Amino acid sequence: MKLADVAPSVLELWQVIAPIDALRPGGELRTVLLGEPIIATRTDAGLRVVRKAAPDVPMAVLERYGFIWTSFVETPKPLFPLPEYDEPDRRNVVAASFGVAVSAPRAVENFLDMGHFPYVHTDILGAEPHTEVKEYDVEISEDRDEVLATRCRFFQPRAALTATEGQEVEYVYRVPHPYCSVLYKSCPADESRFDVISIFCQPVGEEQIIAHLLLTQVDETSTEAEMRRFQQTIFGQDKPILENQYPKRLPLDPRAETPIRADKSAIAYRRWLSKKGVNYGVIPQQA
Structure with a gap:
């Protein structure tokens, strides 16, 4: 294109x-x-x-x-807010930039998917027999112009670098940009707060991205190298899965791929992209 x-x-x-x-x-x-x-x-x-x-x-x-x-325009729309980045006691760590042969929307959709945790991130973000994706809520916010998934819960053997045992982890997912997503998850170091993990996808082409990863976490013990290594391990497990997606562009037609309950956020994301008229990295819905 x-x-x-x-x-x-x-x-x-x-x-x-x-x-x-x-x-x-x-x-x-x-x-x-x-x-x-x-x-x-x-x-x-x-x-x-x-x-x-x-x-x-x-x-x-x-x-x-x-x-x-x-x-590519002189006056872009304002960049989405990420207020946690400016909290003084958080660690802001640029974790990695991965080249991936997939479209940006496919990468964002994978980021939203809890169902793959036990099979792709075994003994870290998931493990059998804890494979159920429990009921959660999804909304498309008109005011904030983003997709928001809340009440997401999943058992994880090692949810974060600071975790010492398995736990049911609470997740909140935001998609405030067609090619970016922000994940909030239970913080082992402070139960009253969330750790934040962001993926910012650079659409090199319609089927090629550079995935830039940002950590915004409450962690006073880990080194930056350890934090990067942990996140690089996770995304390194995702990369071959992403590159074997077919088609590499994301179909927006709801009939193109069979949805299940775990796909509620993905369905909302596709609907949001379609409503916005996004046409790069997707297969548009036919009239």
Whole structure:
């Protein structure tokens, strides 16, 4: 798909392109966004992002949540809020950036799926015989323009690096951006709060992404290297599953794939994408 054919609901958003630390002063970063080669540079004058095809026309740029964001429009819609990032006692750790041969919506949908925990993340996020996905609630919020899944509960042998035993973990899922999702889960270090794990997908192409992972956690004991290693292990288990998805783009037609109860959040997510007119990385619903 050419850039001119990408829906405004995608073009008008901020899109992630790299961790802030990936671009040091005097450095240059070449990457691809929505099929368009772009170049980011950092000089004494600041951060600059341009399309390779239009090097004299700077793009909008933003540094937020540990990452660099850009857009193909002059005034993008505001980036979604993540207030936990600014809480002073939290650890904000850029965990990894993985290249994955899959569409961004497929990656987000996988992030929402609790049903695969016992089979893909065995003895970490799940284990047999604890395979049931219990009833939970999903809503599409018009005010916040996001998908929200609440009352999600799942037994996990090791829910986080700080966990010392298995427990039933409470989850809340937010999808505030077509290609980004934020997960809140029980915090072993403080039962009154949630740890936060975010996936920000950079749509390199319709069937290729860079998945950028952010941890925003209450953890006074683990090193950053340990926190990164734990999350990299989890996503490393997801990567081959994602790359074997077929089709790689996400079908928006509700008849395309058979839904089950565990797919409630995925069904809402697909409906939300369809309503917004998102056409990049998906197979649109036929009229």
